[in-house]
Amino acid sequence: MSLNIRRLNGDDPGFAEQLTQLVAWTADFDQNVHQTVLEILGRVRQEGDAAVLAYTRRFDRLDRLSVAELEFPRARLEEALTTLPTEQRQALENAAARIRAYAERQKLASWHYRDELGNLLGQQITPLDRVGLYVPGGKAAYPSSVLMNAVPAKVAGVTELIMVVPTPGGEANRLVLAAAAVAGVDRVFRVGGAQAVAALAYGTETIPQVDKIVGPGNIYVATAKKLVFGQVGIDMIAGPSEILIIADGTTDPDWIAMDLFSQAEHDEDAQAILLCPDEAYLDRVAASIAKQLPGMERRAVIRTSLEKRGALIKVRDLNQACEIANRIAPEHLEVSVADPEALLPELRHAGAIFLGPHTAEALGDYCAGPNHVLPTSGTARFSSPLGVYDFQKRTSLIGCTALGASPLAETARILAKGESLTAHARSAEYRIKP
Template structure:
């Protein structure tokens, strides 16, 4: 196998840098008409025929010889069996990662609160977990037990009553690591269905699959399209784009380390994006040499090659200050600050899904076991979005209790504003509660 890279080289000093960068970053998660219509047909079939449609689609798309929905249900005993089928080393790694993820997310829990004003009026916020969450997990050989931990554990920490997992088993391939992760994370029910049909089942419910309040987890274009369509019926986490990494380096980190950090995201798929920004042109040359040297040693070399050649870049900047400006412009999913004093630059980072500080903190640690969530905003959405967390599985309700005096005082203000909006019933409703006055 012959692989070679021709990674793009950009310079922030060039007059057309902004245009080239915009072109490099552009990515559209748009389904074509055929995919869109197919997904709509699947959703409608599941809504109309429930379990029967799930069985039919699983036979057709996954090649599974299921005779009834019972063949697509895994109980808790089966998840516990998976723990015995993986190696002790794998189990230890899963349990250690799960524990770290749980400890981190425990700190995100939000509590209800109230305060009382001088006149006795009570205001506050009631925080309530979702009743039920649905977790989509890709299946088959290309499956990710780490994603099970990252999606299910925050839900459980939030206090979600039931976590329902759907995972396809193409051609009957069951990934024991995924099931073991589900067991450790506390997943309550598992259905071996996937694709748009699984999303539809979670959103609308069937005779066997319970309707959920929110669907989280990654999937292919059919899954992403289905999540778009059911949003509003249920909540969703996000429509995620390809994985991304942006490394900002001062030129003093081992170039082999940086090359492998870029590979760690490029190996996900051909559309993944790996970018290095540095003020040191000679260092960019050394990293380019490391890329060429190390690429032939990679198991997923062809995928990495296409990713690096298609969407990767080495960007030269004037100085570290400009490197930070470029990072904020890109708003990456993963940002590595591979510099001598990352803490000094942290206050200037405004847009990033996760920030990896220092030369020894590889993005891969965050993917598996550091503790923070690896479900992160992509495609520049870190400008307004956050990592998946406990807060995604909690709702907030406002609490308002007015004392007699408080209702009277607020009634004057509400009356003026309501009448200003020509909403007389609003005004009179408030005026009835004003002391010593009658609304007429």
Template structure:
């Protein structure tokens, strides 16, 4: 197998740099009409025929010889069995990662709060976990037990009553690591269904699959399209684009380290994006040489090659200040600050899903076991979105209690504003509570 790279080289000093960067970053996530229609047909069938449709689609799309829905349900005992089928090293790694993810997310948990004003009026916020969350997990060989931990554990920390996992088993292929991760993370129910049909089942419920309040987890174009269509019926985490990494380096990190960090995202798929930004032109050359040297040693070399050649880039900037400006412009999913003093630059980072500080902090640590969530905003959405967290599985209700005096005082303000909006019933409802002596003032 012959692989070679022709990674793009950009220079921020070029007059047309902004145009080239925009072209590099562009990624169209909109499904075509055929995919949209197919997903809509699947959703309609699941809503109308429930379990029967799930069994039929699983037979057709996954090649699973399922006769009834019970063939697609895994009980808790099956998850516990998976723990015995993985190696002791794998179990220890899963448990260690799960513990770190749990400890980190426990710090995110928000509590209800109230305060009392001088007249006895009480205001506050009641924080309540979702009743039920649905977790979509890709199945087969390309499955990710780490994603099970990252999605299920925050839900459990938030206090979600039930976590339901759906995972396809194409041609009956079960990933024991995924099931073991589900056991460790506390997943309550598992259905071996996938695709748009699994999303539809979670969103609307069937005779066997319970309806959930929110669906989280990555999937292919059919899963992403289905999530778009069911949003509003249920909540969703995000519509994720391809994986991304942006490395900002001062030129002093080992070039092979940087090349492998770029590979760590490029190996996900051909549309993944890996970019290095540095003010040191010689360093960019050395990293390019490392890329060419190391690429033939990679198991997923062909995927990495297509990703690097199609969407990768080495970007030269004037100085570290401009490097940070470019980073904020890109708003990457993963940002590595591979510099001598990352803490000094951190205050200037405004847009990034996760920030990896220093030369020794590879992005891969965040994917598995550092603790913070690896479900992150992609395609520039870090400008307005955050990593998945406990807060995604909690909702907030406002609390308003008015004392007699408080209702009277607030009623005067509400009356004026309501009548200004010509909403007389609003005004009179508030005015009824104004105390007699206050009306005379």
């Protein structure tokens, strides 16, 4: 099956500019979407349940839905879990256990010490009180996202976890509800879209206000999260899925082709790139792509993604591959080489690194343990995967003794006067021992 995937060479004079153009991603600003979301946020803030119900009836085709039916009873979640096929239930529970075991190692601990003056200095760690989790519904049903967002929140000690999930036409995904039961979600509402984000951010008579909103969604959800940020915290604004593979030419090309497909199948804007110093191996992967693509269920999406934003790039050596990887700062980085750990010191920017040919990115998506909520669009240069720390707060502790306060107050007095902040200076002066 003929496919026109871009071929580049890292040593070409114009490569730097070609790479910049290849990885550039800015979501198109849609004024109509922005205005629609602003209206929804304003109406929910003013009208509460009435607005949420009106939008849910309209967008999810639930004409007879009542306020009392917005929340799924706890028994419904438990029923979804107990009626799952054994294989699916075991897979959910196994994945949740692995995610939980990894998350337990991420917990931050409070600490303090006393300086030479006897002053107590430290940091207190506390969990968020209430978090909102947005989960896509309808055709896009992701129980894995429920686990990846909910389990770390509960490990962090979040008191109440509120999940919102749309049910278009009244259809609730049983696997999603079962995942909520496994992960320990406290309450679940059948609400989606910008109205769900608004309800979580502002609170309504039925849906409680939260401190932070996490989870993926469409452009309306992403826009709503941007607009309520500040009123509440958010996890991140995610761009299209990405995979970058560094290969040395020893992995079965069919494996590499399918790993590229695994991200390209997400949507037409997803990005899949392969770096390898062996030109002949790039040819073999290209042949495998052409061979395997016709058998893929989402072949049209994969084709568009690969032709639009994909690339097979010839590099001078693995060191140059690492340099390019750091420039791209990909969401997922597969290191499919004989000694992947040897390259780790050179790889500074990536959401997650998958070491060795047997470590398919798909394993990380579901059950390896580390979180699959990762920075995209180059933001791995300065941000990190979702984790327990995203559901904990750090509070500074300062406790001065009478003796210890005096020299600090003298320093503070001098600096405050230099800033012309008289009250600051005098407040400090009261603590100076004569």
